Amino acid sequence: MSVRTKETCNKHIIPVRDALEVLGGRWKLQLLIHLSFGPRRFSQLAKELSPITDRTLSRELKSLEANKVITRTEYDAFPPVVEYKITPHGESLFAVISELGNWGRAHRKLIMDK
Amino acid sequence: MSVRTKETCNKHIIPVRDALEVLGGRWKLQLLIHLSFGPRRFSQLAKELSPITDRTLSRELKSLEANKVITRTEYDAFPPVVEYKITPHGESLFAVISELGNWGRAHRKLIMDK
DNA sequence: CTGCATCCAGGGAGATACTG
DNA sequence: CAGTATCTCCCTGGATGCAG
Numbered sequence: 001m002s003v004r005t006k007e008t009c010n011k012h013i014i015p016v017r018d019a020l021e022v023l024g025g026r027w028k029l030q031l032l033i034h035l036s037f038g039p040r041r042f043s044q045l046a047k048e049l050s051p052i053t054d055r056t057l058s059r060e061l062k063s064l065e066a067n068k069v070i071t072r073t074e075y076d077a078f079p080p081v082v083e084y085k086i087t088p089h090g091e092s093l094f095a096v097i098s099e100l101g102n103w104g105r106a107h108r109k110l111i112m113d114k
Numbered sequence: 115m116s117v118r119t120k121e122t123c124n125k126h127i128i129p130v131r132d133a134l135e136v137l138g139g140r141w142k143l144q145l146l147i148h149l150s151f152g153p154r155r156f157s158q159l160a161k162e163l164s165p166i167t168d169r170t171l172s173r174e175l176k177s178l179e180a181n182k183v184i185t186r187t188e189y190d191a192f193p194p195v196v197e198y199k200i201t202p203h204g205e206s207l208f209a210v211i212s213e214l215g216n217w218g219r220a221h222r223k224l225i226m227d228k
Numbered sequence: 229c230t231g232c233a234t235c236c237a238g239g240g241a242g243a244t245a246c247t248g
Numbered sequence: 249c250a251g252t253a254t255c256t257c258c259c260t261g262g263a264t265g266c267a268g
C-alpha cells in the first residue's frame with residue numbers, strides 16, 4: 001500500500017499537472033481574469049492584454065475553450081461578432097488561483113528580492 | 115478604485131505567477147513530492163525520477179533551493195554526501211498542490227478524454 | 229472584425245563526456 | 249558520489265502578412 005511507488009505518485013501528480021497546464025503560459029491567467037469581469041470580444045481582449053499578438057490570443061482562447069473554462073459564441077453579423085465568456089468550471093478555478101496568490105505573497109515576503 | 119486597471123490586475127497576478135513558477139516545468143513537482151517522503155541524496159533522486167538527467171536534476175534542485183522550498187546540506191566525507199530536504203516553506207506548498215489536484219480531478223471528469 | 233499561414237528566435241531540456 | 253561543460257534539438261510563442 002505504499003504511496004511511494006512510481007504509479008501511485010503519478011496518480012497524485014497527473015491531476016495537478018492538468019491544472020497547471022490549464023493555467024500555464026504567459027497569457028491564460030490574465031485572460032481568465034479579464035473574462036471574470038464579464039464577457040469580452042476578441043478585439044477587446046487584444047487591447048486589454050496588449051502587447052499580445054492576434055495569433056497568440058487566438059491560440060490561447062482555443063486552449064481555454066478546449067478545457068471548457070470559457071465558451072466561444074459567434075453571432076451572425078457583419079462584420080463578425082464573437083463573444084468569449086467564462087464557464088462555471090472556469091469560475092471554479094478562481095478558488096485555486098486565490099490559493100496560489102496567497103502562497104505567492106508569502107513566498108515574496110520570504111525571498112525579499114526580485 | 116477600479117480593480118480592472120492593468121496595474122491592479124498585475125498586482126493580483128504577480129504572486130500567482132510566482133507560485134506557478136516555483137512549481138513550473140516537468141520535474142519540480144515530482145521532486146517536491148519525493149522529498150516530502152523524507153530527505154534524499156542526489157543519486158537517490160536521480161533513480162526515483164528516472165529518466166531525468168544529472169544536468170537537469172542539478173538545475174532543478176538549485177532552483178528549488180533558491181526559492182527556499184528545499185535545503186541542500188553537504189557532508190564532509192569521501193565520496194561526497196549531499197542531502198536535500200524540504201523546508202517548512204516548501205511544506206506549505208502542499209496545501210496549494212492539493213487544491214490544484216482537486217480541481218484537476220474535477221477537470222478530468224468534465225473533459226473525459228486524453 | 230476575427231483569426232489563420234508562414235516564418236523565425238529564444239529558452240527549456242536531453243545526450244554525452246568529463247572532474248573534484 | 250555529485251555534479252559541470254558542451255552541444256543540440258524542439259517547442260512555445262512572437263512578427264508579419266493575408267483572408268472570410
